[in-house]
Amino acid sequence: MKELTVLEQIILSVIFNLKDGAYGVSVRQKVNEMIEKKLNYGTLYNALEQLLRKGLVTKTQGEPTPDRIGRPRIYYHLTPAGEKMLWKAYELQRTIWETIPDFVENRRS
Amino acid sequence: MNTKKSSNPPKTACWILHLLKHYEKEFAIVGDCSEEYKRIERERGRLIARMWIWGQVIRAVPSLLKRHVSIGGAMFRHYVTVGYRNIKRQKTYSFINIFGLGTGLACCILALFFIQDEFSYDRFHRNLDDIYGVKVVLTLPMGRASTDAHYTLGPTLADSFPEVAAATRVGKQNLAIKYRNRVFEQEGLAADPDFFRIFDFPLKEGSSDTAIDTPQSIVLSAAMAQKYFGKEEPLGRIMSLRIKDEDRIFQVTGILENIPSNSSLQFDYVINTRDVYGDTLDETAKPAHVALFVQLEKGCRAESLVGKFKDTIDSSLIEQWGEKSGHELYALAGYHLNDSMGAHVLEGKSNPNYSYILGGIGLLVLLIACFNFMNLSLGWASSRLKEIGMRKVLGARKKQFIRQFWFESLLINVLALVLGLGLAGFFIPTFNRLSGKIINLDPTEIGITAGILGGLILLVGIAVGSYPALVITKLPSVELFRGKLKLSMKNTFSRILIVFQFSISIFLIVSTVFLLKQHRFLLHQNLGYVYDQVLVIPFKNVSEDPERNKSAFSILKKNLLAHEGIQSVSGAQSGMTSYWMATFSEDKEGEQFISAYNHVGHDFIGTLGMNILKGRDFQKGNRSDVDQSVIVNELFVKKLGIEDPIGRKLSEFFDYPHDRTIIGVVQDFHFHSLHDEIMPAFIDIVSGESIESIFIKVRGDRLPLTIKAIRDEFNAVASHVPFSYTFLDEEIGRQYEKEERWSRLVTFASIFALLIACSGLFGLSLLIIVRRTKEIGIRKVLGASVSQIVQLVSRDFIWLILGANALAWPASYLLMAHILQNYPYRIGLAWWVFAAAGGIALLVAMMTIGFHAVKAVRSDPVQSLNYE
Numbered sequence: 001m002k003e004l005t006v007l008e009q010i011i012l013s014v015i016f017n018l019k020d021g022a023y024g025v026s027v028r029q030k031v032n033e034m035i036e037k038k039l040n041y042g043t044l045y046n047a048l049e050q051l052l053r054k055g056l057v058t059k060t061q062g063e064p065t066p067d068r069i070g071r072p073r074i075y076y077h078l079t080p081a082g083e084k085m086l087w088k089a090y091e092l093q094r095t096i097w098e099t100i101p102d103f104v105e106n107r108r109s
Numbered sequence: 110m111n112t113k114k115s116s117n118p119p120k121t122a123c124w125i126l127h128l129l130k131h132y133e134k135e136f137a138i139v140g141d142c143s144e145e146y147k148r149i150e151r152e153r154g155r156l157i158a159r160m161w162i163w164g165q166v167i168r169a170v171p172s173l174l175k176r177h178v179s180i181g182g183a184m185f186r187h188y189v190t191v192g193y194r195n196i197k198r199q200k201t202y203s204f205i206n207i208f209g210l211g212t213g214l215a216c217c218i219l220a221l222f223f224i225q226d227e228f229s230y231d232r233f234h235r236n237l238d239d240i241y242g243v244k245v246v247l248t249l250p251m252g253r254a255s256t257d258a259h260y261t262l263g264p265t266l267a268d269s270f271p272e273v274a275a276a277t278r279v280g281k282q283n284l285a286i287k288y289r290n291r292v293f294e295q296e297g298l299a300a301d302p303d304f305f306r307i308f309d310f311p312l313k314e315g316s317s318d319t320a321i322d323t324p325q326s327i328v329l330s331a332a333m334a335q336k337y338f339g340k341e342e343p344l345g346r347i348m349s350l351r352i353k354d355e356d357r358i359f360q361v362t363g364i365l366e367n368i369p370s371n372s373s374l375q376f377d378y379v380i381n382t383r384d385v386y387g388d389t390l391d392e393t394a395k396p397a398h399v400a401l402f403v404q405l406e407k408g409c410r411a412e413s414l415v416g417k418f419k420d421t422i423d424s425s426l427i428e429q430w431g432e433k434s435g436h437e438l439y440a441l442a443g444y445h446l447n448d449s450m451g452a453h454v455l456e457g458k459s460n461p462n463y464s465y466i467l468g469g470i471g472l473l474v475l476l477i478a479c480f481n482f483m484n485l486s487l488g489w490a491s492s493r494l495k496e497i498g499m500r501k502v503l504g505a506r507k508k509q510f511i512r513q514f515w516f517e518s519l520l521i522n523v524l525a526l527v528l529g530l531g532l533a534g535f536f537i538p539t540f541n542r543l544s545g546k547i548i549n550l551d552p553t554e555i556g557i558t559a560g561i562l563g564g565l566i567l568l569v570g571i572a573v574g575s576y577p578a579l580v581i582t583k584l585p586s587v588e589l590f591r592g593k594l595k596l597s598m599k600n601t602f603s604r605i606l607i608v609f610q611f612s613i614s615i616f617l618i619v620s621t622v623f624l625l626k627q628h629r630f631l632l633h634q635n636l637g638y639v640y641d642q643v644l645v646i647p648f649k650n651v652s653e654d655p656e657r658n659k660s661a662f663s664i665l666k667k668n669l670l671a672h673e674g675i676q677s678v679s680g681a682q683s684g685m686t687s688y689w690m691a692t693f694s695e696d697k698e699g700e701q702f703i704s705a706y707n708h709v710g711h712d713f714i715g716t717l718g719m720n721i722l723k724g725r726d727f728q729k730g731n732r733s734d735v736d737q738s739v740i741v742n743e744l745f746v747k748k749l750g751i752e753d754p755i756g757r758k759l760s761e762f763f764d765y766p767h768d769r770t771i772i773g774v775v776q777d778f779h780f781h782s783l784h785d786e787i788m789p790a791f792i793d794i795v796s797g798e799s800i801e802s803i804f805i806k807v808r809g810d811r812l813p814l815t816i817k818a819i820r821d822e823f824n825a826v827a828s829h830v831p832f833s834y835t836f837l838d839e840e841i842g843r844q845y846e847k848e849e850r851w852s853r854l855v856t857f858a859s860i861f862a863l864l865i866a867c868s869g870l871f872g873l874s875l876l877i878i879v880r881r882t883k884e885i886g887i888r889k890v891l892g893a894s895v896s897q898i899v900q901l902v903s904r905d906f907i908w909l910i911l912g913a914n915a916l917a918w919p920a921s922y923l924l925m926a927h928i929l930q931n932y933p934y935r936i937g938l939a940w941w942v943f944a945a946a947g948g949i950a951l952l953v954a955m956m957t958i959g960f961h962a963v964k965a966v967r968s969d970p971v972q973s974l975n976y977e
Binding site for chain 1 (some may be wrong): 117123126138139140141142143144145147164165169170171361502840
């Protein structure tokens with residue numbers, strides 16, 4: 001399977017972190033805390049849709065609340081495949097940085 | 110904490126998100142946005158929340174659209190290529206379609222501009238919704254009548270009613286204004302300082318808060334400043350205004366920005382009311398035509414204020430005129446188009462029906478063009494049957510066909526729109542001249558215009574494109590490959606479209622002819638007096654004092670009569686094209702009726718060539734004719750049922766402040782425009798009344814010399830007033846400007862309509878003849894004559910156009926009968942006009958078809974048999 005994009009990695013990690021509480025608003029909020037650029041709903045849902053189609057996340061329907069003018073919350077969870085891809089991404093990243101420890105050290109200091 | 114109830118996010122925003130996210134069934138995005146919207150609203154207020162959600166919507170659009178396009182993109186490009194190639198290949202049809210639709214759209218665009226201008230009247234006032242005019246409404250025996258509120262009421266209103274934020278009187282002034290050697294008569298306003306607070310007429314120079322606060326200050330329009338001062342700096346200059354027979358000094362304190370043409374208040378200058386009417390709060394002196402405007406406090410309703418009037422300022426009116434009388438308010442918003450009260454200072458109203466009629470005409474022309482498109486694209490489609498068959502065989506679905514045809518028709522529509530915009534831009538000056546409007550595009554309205562046009566294009570494109578798609582998808586593919594389908598003309602729907610096109614054209618032609626005829630009729634109707642070679646000279650501002658006015662008039666008259674180019678001179682208080690004064694009378698059955706009257710000078714009847722039926726004219730030497738005698742018209746005698754009118758006294762019939770003896774009866778004449786019926790009327794010579802218009806009957810030869818002589822004589826007696834003149838026949842013609850305007854506009858529309866309908870027919874007959882080339886060739890070889898063949902091709906069309914007549918005649922008859930009903934003096938609906946309009950349509954259609962037919966017949970049969 002194709003490598004995950006950075007945005008996908010971020011979203012997957014956020015969904016993992018939020019456990020059972022990952023839905024549109026909370027995901028967007030956490031993502032925005034992590035990156036400087038503000039993510040809008042259009043981009044977020046495009047990415048979520050993509051992850052769904054790849055089978056990396058599943059969604060479940062929550063209760064509609066009065067705040068949401070009758071729309072239910074949609075909760076997202078990582079599938080085993082999703083966890084595997086996230087792990088693969090981590091390993092790739094780690095490999096990248098481990099090959100250039102000098103660079104990382106120099107930059108840090 | 111904010112206790113305000115939280116609101117739902119804007120519906121439109123949700124709807125857009127909804128639309129875009131069509132593949133995500135739960136619409137969680139809408140829910141998410143609304144949840145966050147509410148949080149932001151709670152924490153940071155509604156405004157921020159709104160801004161946030163719209164920001165989200167706008168930024169969501171591209172990212173969500175991306176998915177659609179990436180899927181549809183490949184097909185989209187394919188459609189562009191195929192569509193473009195088709196337009197290029199079928200030049201005639203593309204031209205007819207694009208040209209027709211372009212013209213139709215141009216008509217719609219111009220109509221849209223017109224309508225927008227009509228509906229934008231006075232919108233530039235920020236407080237428009239709070240601005241009201243105050244009128245007095247009286248219940249008279251004849252019905253209800255309204256008049257301006259009393260002059261003294263103005264300044265007190267704002268003090269005595271908390272609902273009134275500001276009040277101003279506005280009176281129209283027509284003053285001779287002088288700066289150095291430049292004297293012109295200028296129309297302007299006298300107003301209270303609140304004028305600039307209520308109305309938004311920004312000043313280019315000077316401060317609008319104080320501009321007319323001090324006495325003897327004047328604010329000029331940019332145009333007037335230019336006229337008087339040219340390149341000089343106008344601010345602070347001293348001008349002299351002639352008010353109440355003396356020149357008064359005014360200082361220029363401000364220059365106005367251009368007054369928008371869609372303002373109901375049009376003026377060249379503003380001065381303070383005190384400078385004209387004085388400080389007097391004298392109850393008896395009431396200056397004429399001073400309107401009163403108020404601005405209500407925000408949130409105040411006009412009805413509640415009118416309710417308050419009942420117990421306060423209305424009391425004396427109710428006492429005198431009864432319970433139903435009192436002060437009423439009318440909104441300035443919508444004044445222009447509503448059938449409400451108005452004031453003399455405001456420009457004339459206009460009937461919203463004109464906007465609707467014009468819009469309707471635009472749409473009719475567009476409709477004809479659309480029908481062309483539908484008919485031709487069917488024919489067009491039949492020349493690409495192989496392509497369509499191939500698509501079908503390769504598995505194109507109905508939906509895809511429709512999409513392709515939609516797309517192609519949209520492509521042509523967009524091209525047509527470009528052409529239409531160009532045409533509209535090109536014709537704006539002509540249209541302005543025809544419609545008597547100055548159309549200037551308000552930048553804030555352009556969005557709306559673009560929206561309406563875009564919607565129109567989309568609608569037309571989709572409606573028109575669906576039709577061939579639906580027809581074609583129904584056909585079996587095998588038939589398509591044979592390419593022998595006759596799609597147009599055999600099709601009932603096509604025939605219906607042609608019938609409609611021509612009935613619209615005939616309908617417009619009939620309307621044109623009747624409107625033109627009615628206008629001619631109004632212009633050439635016998636008015637009961639002779640208006641040729643009569644000069645009209647305004648004499649109003651010569652002196653406010655009737656005595657001095659009269660003496661100036663008689664000197665001028667004596668001097669003028671010495672010139673040989675001048676036949677006769679007279680004058681009157683009201684002109685022949687302005688309304689006469691009116692009074693109530695009672696007829697022999699005790700019914701009330703209105704009669705008009707005018708104070709005239711000697712020789713009035715002779716100068717205007719009226720006919721005395723009984724009795725005699727006023728005589729110069731006869732002292733009893735002044736202030737004691739009256740000449741009445743026929744209708745007056747008839748209405749009162751007087752057997753022998755000569756020698757009877759007016760006081761026998763009704764209460765007129767002065768007693769008069771009838772000395773003569775004049776033949777009925779039209780002293781009002783032909784929009785009104787002749788009324789009972791009488792004229793008298795009164796010493797205490799001014800002459801405001803002079804009539805001079807001149808001899809035809811050496812007119813320029815005569816006019817120069819008149820100018821010299823005029824300047825000798827009234828040097829302080831600028832001299833101007835008009836011809837009476839021109840003034841009378843001007844009363845029917847509206848008729849002229851509309852008959853011309855409709856003429857253009859019907860020419861366009863017929864042109865487009867014929868271009869459609871042109872294309873259609875070309876299609877048919879191309880298809881029947883072989884048949885024509887064979888017939889020719891077998892000895893058919895040219896006329897037989899022309900008949901063969903055109904027979905079908907003739908029936909259709911005759912059918913169109915059957916539709917158009919009753920429709921146009923009903924409409925014209927309805928429109929002409931408004932005229933007391935009108936033409937009859939002659940049958941030959943209908944026949945002629947039908948004939949013209951038939952003739953033009955035959956020529957169009959004949960063009961192709963003759964060409965086909967003339968060609969060498971060998972070649973036509975070789976065709977294919």
